[in-house]
Amino acid sequence: MALLNVLVYPDARLSQISQPVMEFSEDLRKFMRDLEETFRSFPGCVGIAAPQVGRFERIILVDISEKPKHVNHGFLVLINPEITFYEGSSLGREGCLSVPDYTGKVERAKFITLKALNQKGEKLEFQMSGYEARAVQHEIDHLDGKLFLDRLVSRRNALSKRAEIPTKP
Amino acid sequence: MENWLMLTLVGKDRPGIVAKISHALFDMKGNLGEASMTRLGGNFTIMLMVCVPESKTVVQEKLQQICDELELFFHLDAVEAGLHQHIEPDVRISIHGADQAGIVARATDALNKAGLNILNLESDVGGSSESPVYIMHIEGVAGKGFDAVEQALQALSRENNVVARMTPIDTMVG
Numbered sequence: 001m002a003l004l005n006v007l008v009y010p011d012a013r014l015s016q017i018s019q020p021v022m023e024f025s026e027d028l029r030k031f032m033r034d035l036e037e038t039f040r041s042f043p044g045c046v047g048i049a050a051p052q053v054g055r056f057e058r059i060i061l062v063d064i065s066e067k068p069k070h071v072n073h074g075f076l077v078l079i080n081p082e083i084t085f086y087e088g089s090s091l092g093r094e095g096c097l098s099v100p101d102y103t104g105k106v107e108r109a110k111f112i113t114l115k116a117l118n119q120k121g122e123k124l125e126f127q128m129s130g131y132e133a134r135a136v137q138h139e140i141d142h143l144d145g146k147l148f149l150d151r152l153v154s155r156r157n158a159l160s161k162r163a164e165i166p167t168k169p
Numbered sequence: 170m171e172n173w174l175m176l177t178l179v180g181k182d183r184p185g186i187v188a189k190i191s192h193a194l195f196d197m198k199g200n201l202g203e204a205s206m207t208r209l210g211g212n213f214t215i216m217l218m219v220c221v222p223e224s225k226t227v228v229q230e231k232l233q234q235i236c237d238e239l240e241l242f243f244h245l246d247a248v249e250a251g252l253h254q255h256i257e258p259d260v261r262i263s264i265h266g267a268d269q270a271g272i273v274a275r276a277t278d279a280l281n282k283a284g285l286n287i288l289n290l291e292s293d294v295g296g297s298s299e300s301p302v303y304i305m306h307i308e309g310v311a312g313k314g315f316d317a318v319e320q321a322l323q324a325l326s327r328e329n330n331v332v333a334r335m336t337p338i339d340t341m342v343g
Binding site for chain 1: 253255257258338339340341342343
């Protein structure tokens with residue numbers, strides 16, 4: 001087990017697009033353990049994506065169970081995650097391990113349907129809403145080389161119409 | 170120790186104020202920090218942190234020339250300041266209703282007593298001249314908890330016939 005170094009903006013590697021996981025190897029399992037240990041070392045943090053530690057594969061971890069008032073699915077290991085349905089929108093405040101000392105308002109879909117694989121390569125499917133859906137959308141953005149900074153809503157014009165940036169590259 | 174100045178500037182709005190002021194500061198090798206710049210009632214206003222190697226007097230003289238040209242008033246204060254000192258708000262408050270004298274005073278007094286530390290406040294008067302509408306957004310830290318803020322807002326709403334709501338801010342860090 002080892003703590004991995006988290007890339008910090010403006011590191012250009014954070015805009016790299018991550019590739020799907022093809023092989024569920026021992027090396028992957030070891031990486032997943034390190035990723036989880038790194039994730040757990042930041043109290044209050046509810047998600048991490050593999051590219052944040054410099055591994056450009058489509059892997060995210062999400063766990064909002066420390067925020068008990070939000071409906072959640074517990075600790076999630078999500079490999080090759082894909083959002084197949086979006087509905088509604090909500091404005092919430094986000095921060096990021098890769099962007100210290102800054103938080104801002106971001107609009108996200110309120111409800112999503114998520115497909116992914118677990119560590120054994122088995123298919124998973126979830127319906128998610130609210131805070132957990134926000135966390136998943138934030139982490140999947142990392143896989144597509146995007147940060148919440150790319151989606152910030154102006155403080156003053158929080159209610160005005162604005163262009164959405166596409167979720168898919 | 171860094172030499173931070175707080176620049177306060179106001180004048181009739183016209184295009185180019187931000188560009189000309191920031192360029193002048195850049196020419197003095199000024200490093201801009203956090204800033205709030207906005208148009209208020211036809212005026213453009215700036216509050217800006219700037220760290221400059223020059224003395225306050227020199228900055229004052231140089232800015233004076235540009236501000237005279239642009240018909241802007243400004244003021245400089247040497248301040249103890251630093252970057253990377255953000256405080257996270259944990260509550261957002263929205264208040265709106267028919268505009269009335271004293272609403273800001275009553276709202277902020279009630280919120281202060283309820284333990285709220287205001288980090289950011291934006292207010293506007295919209296509607297029409299005949300029927301102006303007041304809208305205020307506040308973000309802050311609820312020092313005595315959300316219930317105290319909620320109760321203060323309920324009383325404010327009842328006594329002043331305004332809509333006053335709070336939403337906890339639960340920042341998602343991923």
